[in-house]
Amino acid sequence: DPTWPSQVDELEEIMYQVQGYRSRQFGGTVIPCSSEASGPGRHNAAEWLRAAFHDMATTTIFDGRAGGLDGSLQYELTSSDNIGPAFNTTLKFMADYYTSRSGVADLIALGVYYAVRSCGGPVVPYASGRVDATQAGPIGVPLPQNSAFTFQQQFTRMGFSQTEMIQVVACGHTIGGVHETEFPEIVPVGTTADGEATMDSTVDVFDNKIVTEYIAGNTTNPMVVGPSVKATRNSDFKVFNSDGNATMAALVDPQAFKDVCATVLRKMIEVVPDGVVLTDPVQPYAVKPVDMQLTLNPGASTMQLSGFIRVRTTDFGADSAESVLLTYKDRSGGDDCGSLGCTYTASVLGATQGFDDTFVWFPIDLQIPTSSGISSFTLTVNMASGASEAYDNNGNSYPMQDAIFMQQPQSCLLEGNLKVVAAVRNDLDLPVNLHLSYKTPVGDPNRPVPTLNDDTVEMTKGDCVGLYTFYTASYEDLGALDYATKIDVITGSGETASRDDFKAASGLGANCAAFNAPPASLCSRADDPDPPAETSSVPVTMTPTVTSPGTATSTAAVETPYHRETLGNYTLVGCNTEATATGVRALGGASYVYDGMTLESCMTNCTGFYYWGTEYGRECYCGNKVDASSTNVTLDECNIVCSGDETEYCGAGDRLELYVTTGPIPTPTGTLAIKPTVTPYLRIGCYEELPTRALTGGDFPNDAMTLELCASSCAGFTYFGTETLTATWFVPGTRPNTAVAATGSRCTD
Numbered sequence: 001d002p003t004w005p006s007q008v009d010e011l012e013e014i015m016y017q018v019q020g021y022r023s024r025q026f027g028g029t030v031i032p033c034s035s036e037a038s039g040p041g042r043h044n045a046a047e048w049l050r051a052a053f054h055d056m057a058t059t060t061i062f063d064g065r066a067g068g069l070d071g072s073l074q075y076e077l078t079s080s081d082n083i084g085p086a087f088n089t090t091l092k093f094m095a096d097y098y099t100s101r102s103g104v105a106d107l108i109a110l111g112v113y114y115a116v117r118s119c120g121g122p123v124v125p126y127a128s129g130r131v132d133a134t135q136a137g138p139i140g141v142p143l144p145q146n147s148a149f150t151f152q153q154q155f156t157r158m159g160f161s162q163t164e165m166i167q168v169v170a171c172g173h174t175i176g177g178v179h180e181t182e183f184p185e186i187v188p189v190g191t192t193a194d195g196e197a198t199m200d201s202t203v204d205v206f207d208n209k210i211v212t213e214y215i216a217g218n219t220t221n222p223m224v225v226g227p228s229v230k231a232t233r234n235s236d237f238k239v240f241n242s243d244g245n246a247t248m249a250a251l252v253d254p255q256a257f258k259d260v261c262a263t264v265l266r267k268m269i270e271v272v273p274d275g276v277v278l279t280d281p282v283q284p285y286a287v288k289p290v291d292m293q294l295t296l297n298p299g300a301s302t303m304q305l306s307g308f309i310r311v312r313t314t315d316f317g318a319d320s321a322e323s324v325l326l327t328y329k330d331r332s333g334g335d336d337c338g339s340l341g342c343t344y345t346a347s348v349l350g351a352t353q354g355f356d357d358t359f360v361w362f363p364i365d366l367q368i369p370t371s372s373g374i375s376s377f378t379l380t381v382n383m384a385s386g387a388s389e390a391y392d393n394n395g396n397s398y399p400m401q402d403a404i405f406m407q408q409p410q411s412c413l414l415e416g417n418l419k420v421v422a423a424v425r426n427d428l429d430l431p432v433n434l435h436l437s438y439k440t441p442v443g444d445p446n447r448p449v450p451t452l453n454d455d456t457v458e459m460t461k462g463d464c465v466g467l468y469t470f471y472t473a474s475y476e477d478l479g480a481l482d483y484a485t486k487i488d489v490i491t492g493s494g495e496t497a498s499r500d501d502f503k504a505a506s507g508l509g510a511n512c513a514a515f516n517a518p519p520a521s522l523c524s525r526a527d528d529p530d531p532p533a534e535t536s537s538v539p540v541t542m543t544p545t546v547t548s549p550g551t552a553t554s555t556a557a558v559e560t561p562y563h564r565e566t567l568g569n570y571t572l573v574g575c576n577t578e579a580t581a582t583g584v585r586a587l588g589g590a591s592y593v594y595d596g597m598t599l600e601s602c603m604t605n606c607t608g609f610y611y612w613g614t615e616y617g618r619e620c621y622c623g624n625k626v627d628a629s630s631t632n633v634t635l636d637e638c639n640i641v642c643s644g645d646e647t648e649y650c651g652a653g654d655r656l657e658l659y660v661t662t663g664p665i666p667t668p669t670g671t672l673a674i675k676p677t678v679t680p681y682l683r684i685g686c687y688e689e690l691p692t693r694a695l696t697g698g699d700f701p702n703d704a705m706t707l708e709l710c711a712s713s714c715a716g717f718t719y720f721g722t723e724t725l726t727a728t729w730f731v732p733g734t735r736p737n738t739a740v741a742a743t744g745s746r747c748t749d
């Protein structure tokens, strides 16, 4: 099992989370293998495989190996080596996945694994660590008109023997075809139905028909028979026949073909310059923490650990994973975890499929006292059969640091302007830096891969909030790809630096939320042997966004408490019971417990939920429905004032001061998920409308929109798409539409 965290974590996710919950959608245009997402006769899986060959094929060997699979293809789209739209289409798709941890060359190589596996071929072992070129390389891709002798010289340059040359061409040409527009001397214009002549009778299956049909003499491969012969562009014949067909004859056995292809295609994607060291092949974790994030809760006396534990279920057989127990160590490696204890049990949510693996997910939402903190955790997976398995990260336990973390609710991104707030522990009085990795379009249609930029700015020290201090930095004009920015916050330098890194700007809201800070008198250090006691329960509100009558500040006179009828976009339902007998909470979503609770802070905690409520002065619960076991009682039973605002009521013991959204509450329809296919359509992604409508063939607004309804309304069209019809959706310069609630649809030819 890999040790977590690892530099390959991002690529591991893209490689294995293929379909289902939290799928990375890298297979969007190559699954199924028959997908022609960029037009009839354009098999994207074949395009990806060919792209890897063309990137690699220009490698040189003089004083040592140079070039190879180095992503130089992105600078070579106008080269005579790379005729046709396929390379542009391929790179344009992959560009979305390009980050500091998933370079262009590594993505092109991963594309080989995806394309081959999607077409039913073998697993091509995939290692990462390629280094991207910064400019075009020389030309040198084999061209159909070359002689057999030239082909051998070219493949020798690439490091392939004659046998390997024959094998890798056969493995490459088992999918896809030759296109009329690009190679009319091989496939004359107008001679095929969709502009493409396939290289064997199964264009979208990674099988050995390319070999068996050739050996049997009934091949229709246009690079073996037909006009290419006279035009001396029958390159497959020249290659296959170069050793008297001995290598081809050995590939007639289907299993031999698969094994050979796994070997030679791995060799192809591992042609890298001297000095580049590849990792071991990327393997899926048995158990993997994903997106682990600490956040200071309002009041700063507790923090929340959120994220997921992904469990690989491939080998579980009939048994299944039911829950995951997380056991954590406090900041000093001990077991001082406050009243909630050092453990948290998560239950299963969602399943994911890889090509050869399955996974399930366990969401983590754990409250940790700020005074004791966290330094590591271990995991136990409990099975339905009663068995359990412990995981300790290969004896290291899973490391966590609470020295510095991005404070997500207080950070925001709007129209290219980013503000990042980091919480830094007061006992670390070191410089704090924000490091950004952000993408900017090149602005050349032949350069679809954006430029990846880096910048570091020092963060400014702000308010002290208990054991932590907020540091802030702003960054402007990130441009059209602002949402793709990755954020690191770092304190200290070198080996001893602490960092919270690779945080996605796409996860930030448009507005930075105010933070309900504790009184300045509670500012202290984690290593202080005699910390100040919590004497005041009245918080100082930093940059308040919600001011309602009676909001107390540290100086305001205390008013008589009263129930708030409305707050923001919520109205008071009343006072509801917790059904203690059933043990089911009235609101089963997120929960928060902290001193300094106010109705406003609970409302902020529960952003996105339909219901929220406060209880016992310092508890906050969120949910999208109220459990049937909870009943409405008279308002005077909710008689405990909020610990953070003595003019507001925050429920009582087992009594919830309950609020509901003023907006509509849709009937729940199950887990929200991306659907990769809506037969006969295939999802190609999320597209932006601007500046003109993307699809113009017709539109069918409907308040009961579903993907299936839109697909049937658009029957006969090549594309369909759903989106909301709210005018505010189309704000110039904002991130691409991520339509989840669709009330309209469009289609086009």
Ligand code: HEM
Binding pocket: 042, 043, 045, 046, 047, 049, 050, 053, 084, 086, 142, 143, 144, 151, 168, 169, 171, 172, 173, 175, 176, 177, 178, 179, 180, 182, 183, 235, 239, 268
């Ligand atoms: C002597 C060496 C080679 C020559 C001369 C050659 C030539 C060609 C030509 C002319 C096409 C038609 C492209 C189009 O019309 O879009 C093609 C397609 C293709 N080639 Fe090669 N090729 C060679 C080796 C390879 C290798 C080693 C691989 C990968 C392992 C490969 C993978 C492919 C694929 C997958 C296609 C189909 C592309 C599609 O359907 O869009 N080729 N090749």
